[in-house]
Amino acid sequence: APGSTSTSKAVSIGTGLTSPTGVAVDGAGDVFIADSGTGSVYEVPFGPSGLSAAGQVTLASGLGTSGLQLATDGLDHLYIADPSKGRVVKLSDIGASTASNLGQAETMLTAGFTAPSAVAADASGNVYVVDGVNLFELVGGLGAPVTLLNNLSGATGLAVDPSGAIYISSASGTTRIPYVSGALNPASETAVASTVSGT
DSSP: OTTOSSOOOOOOOOSSOSOEEEEEEOTTOOEEEEETTTTEEEEEOEETTEEOGGGOEEEEOSOOSSOOEEEEOSSSEEEEEEGGGTEEEEEEOGGGOOSSOOOOEEEEEOTTOSOEEEEEEOTTSOEEEEETTEEEEEGGGOSSOEEEESOOOSEEEEEEOTTOOEEEEETTEEEEEOEETTEEOGGGOEEESTTOOOO
């Protein structure tokens, strides 16, 4: 629990899952699960008593059935990297979703993508996408992707920290690329947890 130094027993959440491949949490504590086995994304809402497994709803269906990944931006948006369909799906107004009222709007971002395999978002709503050897940025979560890097190799994970630095994981490890003076600085990238491989 927040503020506690004790651990608690793990609780299983998400029902009807067959092959979950992505998970994200928003600022309200709601948990989003991408299930590549069903090509769907589910929300498990956080309420007064904690996560409500009984309140699980399907946010999106008809997605691809391999490698779905998720990211939230803190601005009520959820992004889904859908590699087998060559797109990133943007769900807006995810906080409006309940079992009886799915309030989110769905936008398909396809331009410039071939097989996006990882996605991350920063607090300003900018979205970062790994697609093959490329790292793209979508400023404000929309528009044409801007190529930030084009020399990636086997990237499998992506994250951005509050400073704007990007973390990229691959089979050879994880690297941190700092954000300096309004831009990423690949020349100053550093290895993170260099003893960890196969990430």
